[in-house]
Amino acid sequence: MTQNKQRHRARIGEKTYTIIGKKSTKHMQTVTDMLNEQLDQLTTLAPNLSLQEKMVLLAVNATSVQLEKQQEVNQLQEEIKQLKKELVGR
Numbered sequence: 854m855t856q857n858k859q860r861h862r863a864r865i866g867e868k869t870y871t872i873i874g875k876k877s878t879k880h881m882q883t884v885t886d887m888l889n890e891q892l893d894q895l896t897t898l899a900p901n902l903s904l905q906e907k908m909v910l911l912a913v914n915a916t917s918v919q920l921e922k923q924q925e926v927n928q929l930q931e932e933i934k935q936l937k938k939e940l941v942g943r
Contacts, residue, residue: 866892866904 861872861881865888872881888911895907902910 865889866907868904 857875858873859875859878861874861876861878863870863872863881863885865885874881876884891911891914892907895902895910899907
């Protein structure tokens with residue numbers, strides 16, 4: 854394990870996980886809090902789903918949001934590129 858990596862204990866649902874990564878404790882606590890909030894919402898909306906099914910839905914949602922954000926970043930980068938071209942052409 855490199856010096857930059859930290860061990861984080863995260864309680865998600867009723868299980869505790871050890872996550873090793875470079876993110877700050879505050880960042881990982883925010884992630885854990887968001888996951889638990891979404892898990893609670895799923896439990897309210899679909900109480901008959903298993904924990905595994907809920908976690909799969911959370912993963913699908915997170916991946917979907919990540920894709921949307923990446924598309925936004927790509928669009929903004931393209932707009933910046935076009936604006937730079939316009940500035941150079943003046």
